[in-house]
Amino acid sequence: AQKITQTQPGMFVQEKEAVTLDCTYDTSDPSYGLFWYKQPSSGEMIFLIYQGSYDQQNATEGRYSLNFQKARKSANLVISASQLGDSAMYFCAMREGADNDMRFGAGTRLTVKP
């Protein structure tokens, strides 16, 4: 079964607008971490933001915020004031409990239009 689901293969957003990238996850472990990574066309994986399952508040990092809805098992990434440089693949990932590996979703390709 898929642990991480990203239902949007591609998204478009106008420059300076906000965009939400969806991510749902599946786990029975009460302790887990959720991550978002950005992969630009150059190929590297850039860590953006982290949310722990016990964190009371939604994580924020600059223009990135994570809309964490624990009961719905969703961890959507919100990018405010989109910039052309935000065009990239975005991956949601989860690490459960003491597991060593991170499970990645299939990714969402975001294109920011000028």
Next chain:
Amino acid sequence: NAGVMQNPRHLVRRRGQEARLRCSPMKGHSHVYWYRQLPEEGLKFMVYLQKENIIDESGMPKERFSAEFPKEGPSILRIQQVVRGDSAAYFCASSPLQGINTDTQYFGPGTRLTVL
């Protein structure tokens, strides 16, 4: 503060040759992870190592693939007798022994392996 280093960035091999991929973790990090990314897919976990120890290799193919993280020097992912299906991007990530976010893994730029 140098990030995770991987080399080579691009590697071309013919079928049957060996591929050797190197990864130097971030300074102060003692945990190394290897992932594989096929085109248009997310990353898939392969192996997790600490210095001189393989902790979890549950994602690694049983044959032809091996990994090590010696006391001195980089971590090495070795693929013997490569086949076309091994063509992929291989990412290394590292995490600190201790820290506020011990769960966060920081990735290197990846090695893109092409098997002809």
